[in-house]
Amino acid sequence: MFIPTKVVSVLLAFAAVGFASPTSELAARSGPYNTVMINPGGYCMLAPRIPGMPIAVSGPSGATQSYCNHPTGGQGQMPPNFWTPTLRANQGIHGGPYVQLTGCINPGALGLNSNDPGGQYNSNGRFGEPGNPRGSACAGYAHYIERIEPANRRACIRCCQDPADCPINPEAACPAIIPGNYPGC
Template sequence: MFYQLFLTVVAFIVLSVVTAIPSPLAHIHHHRQENPDNIVKLESADNYCMIMPKNPHANIGDSESPGGMMTYCSATARWDDSQGTIPGGFWKISDYQSGSSPDTGARFAQLTGCIDSGMVDRLNPDDLGGQYDSSGGKKGEGNPANSVCLGYKHYIELIEPESGRACLKCCDDPDDCPLKRDTSGCPVVIPGNYFDCV
């Protein structure tokens, strides 16, 4: 009986110590929290969230500093007061695709097409544009830092106000969301339908 009691106490102590030791991956989970004002979401052509400049009439490149960006969502996707609203009509015409990548076999979702940059007062219509992503920037933390696409491991987003074009892609394989072509434009970075945007 004493032996069983001893084993029970030892087991309790061991379990208490093990559960008190933080997981080596715990910092990653806490590091990439899904903050409502720092996320991208892509479920359909009408249900999406994008990163936009926080200040009115800003260039994308100028917004790429801590606190210079925030989440804006379509009316159906917005769920938190910290998120801005993208009005209907922002996408003049768009193409939503999802499935498995022909290159990697991994899941992806993408939205490409023509935008009316005047519909969102955060954008400067004369801006050549820029890129937001989950895995670039300093130390690969993303731009904005620690941003995520809900349900996916990576994302890349380009907004090109002067060209009237935008593209967003969420993916599980980083090769499907290439970061190193940010000045090449949407059709190169995220091949898709752009309807000859002007």
């Protein structure tokens, strides 16, 4: 079978990129379009990049985008009236650190369908899957879970080192999986 030289060169270039750096697993699997971030200076969260698309459909289909209140490149701009989250940092079940954001949202500000019951994004997937969306990650942490519930007007994100602190339960609502501040949602 003949494979054009140009195709081989491109494939080798991609292979070199994949193996060139022994940096963290996060760097190897994440990008500006699928990275969650929480720190005192700002945050990024995943959401559908297609207006009105259901949350539960956007992750498996790869139709997500990272939206940040201070984007640095490749991310979408989080509208200032979308979310005023409460930041909390703590130690988890086994003593590992976690950081989280919880609060009420304005679904229309980000083009979300206000009747959508919502869904969950996470780094680990279920049943051995590679995350939802595939390859997504939280900057500086080994695991994350994010849930957006437009119909309930709330969202929550937790980034953690221990997977026990980021429980994956697609049927559970924000207050059950990430207890926090949801005033009047």
